Amino acid sequence: MPVTHEDILHWLQRSAQVLHENSAFLTELDSAIGDADHGINMDRGFTAVSTKIAGVSDADIGALLKTVGSTLVSTVGGASGPLYGTAFLRAGMATSGKQVLETPELIAMFDAALEGIKARGKAQAGEKTMLDAFIPAVDAAQQAAKDQLPVPQLLQSMAAAAEVGMNATIEMIATKGRASYLGERSVGHQDPGATSCWLILQALSDTVSPEIPHEE
């Protein structure tokens, strides 16, 4: 059961909704170690995405994701705008012309998105950023693919890995992004970007396999 063009649309709308619902929470996280805007930023960006994709719903998946990327770049700002924007732009380039995504295409898409974030932000694992949710998630996807798990399980294990990664950011000292200015004082706080990353991946898993209850 591949991921369809319609699944992607539902995922994006669900992400918009989840980020809207969690806007205050994400901003709260960003207050502790940043500048109190991550929830506001993500909500603004995905609200724009939600409006925008209503108009391009008949495009292929690649075109759709590129639209998402450029919309995020144009509306989010801050650190998360170029990072998520680049991730979706690269994901779109990796899925150009596709109407459905089987496991190999999914993996290619996530790889491309990850490379995009790394290239744009020049961060690595362990620096207390969204990468600390996304890298283990992509690792989990690759493992799931190797284990030939069906797509819903693959996405579920991605989300689960992202959540574990997100929780692991609590104990990290930030060395990238705004939280790095706090040095040691950043310890003990969960990274907002890692949290939004998990929310988006969880939304994907929930979209594709809504029947499977996830451990939140």
Place this chain on the structure above:
Amino acid sequence: MPVTHEDILHWLQRSAQVLHENSAFLTELDSAIGDADHGINMDRGFTAVSTKIAGVSDADIGALLKTVGSTLVSTVGGASGPLYGTAFLRAGMATSGKQVLETPELIAMFDAALEGIKARGKAQAGEKTMLDAFIPAVDAAQQAAKDQLPVPQLLQSMAAAAEVGMNATIEMIATKGRASYLGERSVGHQDPGATSCWLILQALSDTVSPEIPHEE
């Protein structure tokens, strides 16, 4: 038993001390209906007076009071500076060359001080100012003189009348001074200037007849 030059010196020092002790209280009163500085102003002025009169202690009463007046004018500022300053200047003019003050001289001194405040501030009784303590006090002094009470009793009745007058300001609507800007909102608050006026008159009574307990 007339009021002596030494009594006046003691009174001024005692006033300085009492105003210093009540500085926060007077400023508190001024916070409610003014600009939170009356205690600070009076304390600054009488601290300067206290220093200054140490140097002129051998002058006559008139010269001494004129020095007090000019010192207050030069150090207090605000509304109370010119008002108390003028009062003491006029009091000094009325007691020029005197070494002791019998009842008639005392009455003349208070009359002159009262006229000075009225001339300078253009206020009348009932406007919620220091006059509402001072006018009844001078009235009481005149009555005591008519009744041929000895000086300590005269001063005591002055202080008592000032206190009653001060308390009466609570219910007044201010029409002069800074409190007048509050209109009806000035009701329910005791006037700071009436309070400092009472403190000064009480200090005089306490100086001249320290043995008589006053009803505070």
Place this chain on the structure above:
Amino acid sequence: MKKLINKPEDVVREALAGMAAVHADLINVDIEQQIIVRRDAPIKNKVGVISGGGSGHEPMHGGYVGYGMLDAACPGAVFTSPVPDQMLAATRAVNGGAGVLHIVKNYTGDVMNFEMAAELAAAEDIEVVSVVTNDDVAVQDSLYTAGRRGVGVTVLLEKIVGALAETGAPLAQVAELARQVNNQGRSMGMALTSCTVPAAGKPTFELGEDEMEIGIGIHGEPGRRRAKLATAAEITETLTNPIVDDLRLKAGEQVLAMVNGMGGTPLIELYIVFNELERILKGKSISITRSLVGNYITSLEMAGCSITLVRLNDEFVKYWDAPVHTPALRWGR
């Protein structure tokens, strides 16, 4: 009390020392006499223009000493009128033989202290004319009260009148222009928070999280009434309408508009208020042809704003536009 100060009793003196260091090219500060004097004072045959009042309203008045505005300022203790000695010293320092204008904000204390100073100056044969500003429409004016407070218009008047004085105009004319500007100007202010007088150590009043004070002055005194917090649009209406009514501003007229911050309100909010003000006046076909937005007459760290409008005529515009070079207001040179 959270302030960048050392001891409360040293606030004014140390701020003056700082000001002297920053603006040595423009002003001389006599810290002992507590006066701020234009570097090139006294200027022969130029009317000296001085003002003064309590400290805590910075940049007023010291920030307005310089070319085209004030010749001297006398800062008192925080929120306390200066004493006659200061005003007399300033009057002497700026007297170039053409007399001296005293610009006095209408507060009992300021009026009385300036009055005593003028008497002392007269005794020294210095011609002094005093003009009292009283532009605050929040206050009821009547023969039987202390009258309206002098607030925002004072700043605009100092600029306009200072420019005329710079041309060498005689004292009577300078004073007359001052009276005219005062007559054509009105203000009203509001507070979101109180301020704290350093020596008092705690806020002058307490306001709930959803309350504001309407009709405040500039000394942290409570306003005419307390009200529920409202939007910038509503607040601007509340301040603007009484001004427009009192000035009887009519469609087609032009004004100089000042949106003034009370000290703790950021510029971004003042621009929002100005936006509302423009909208309201546009609705009445009144046009803002000159304006000033920022902290010009403050109450320490109070959050809030005031609005001042001055009905313009050609003469006011001419002197408003004339060059000015002071620590806080500068253009044209």
Place this chain on the structure above:
Amino acid sequence: MKKLINKPEDVVREALAGMAAVHADLINVDIEQQIIVRRDAPIKNKVGVISGGGSGHEPMHGGYVGYGMLDAACPGAVFTSPVPDQMLAATRAVNGGAGVLHIVKNYTGDVMNFEMAAELAAAEDIEVVSVVTNDDVAVQDSLYTAGRRGVGVTVLLEKIVGALAETGAPLAQVAELARQVNNQGRSMGMALTSCTVPAAGKPTFELGEDEMEIGIGIHGEPGRRRAKLATAAEITETLTNPIVDDLRLKAGEQVLAMVNGMGGTPLIELYIVFNELERILKGKSISITRSLVGNYITSLEMAGCSITLVRLNDEFVKYWDAPVHTPALRWGR
């Protein structure tokens, strides 16, 4: 949350509208594209100088658009870097054929967004050079971190570099001067209170009545450490010494000094801090020959201050003194 605003989501847009109304003689504000452009842009053969960043730092950057400083500014949402579209629009609007300098404060978001904008501009054959400011000594600098934040030096650099650009100097020279000013400048800041992002609705951090944050940036983020409230003298020492050490300022050298208010601190306190700064530097035989005291790079209504020192040389002085005419900085014309 006590602010003079309407809806939190309209803050930036309405403030821009207000700014456009107040300063129509100097700037054009494109509210749709969210850019502030000098009225006479693009100027043929003049290097365009632009900057941008989150809103909430007013007057920076929009207040510095005008003759002798910036050609355009791109304000983002409050404390959020603007998006590449804005920077691209601004770049186009000010490109007079001599290329465009991007002045970027060193924050991950700002750097990445400006980077994307520069890529887009390059695709349109507009020559862009970016210079990143990173003057905050409170932040540890290393290859493995995001590096130092860009703070106060940005304002001073925009003035100095803007003056050079005004002379028609080529892009490479303008960019080189920008790098030099950044290299010679350092800053450090502190907060007495937090600020409140309008859309967040509550203070970013909580501070006790006797606490302060040392080593803050300009986005309401907590500082490097929390400390007991201290005197102006002690606070000024705490901020000044790391700057002097890091710049290796030596006896006999001259500096441009800025004492900057964070938005909620009144001018009277900033003068007190300046007084302390002068005393400290005098003790090290370093002289302040140019200075700026006021709210120039703020964090909404935060109370606190920052200090910036730039080691001066003749070239810096020359361009600092050159005329400037913007909403927030004006002299010489």
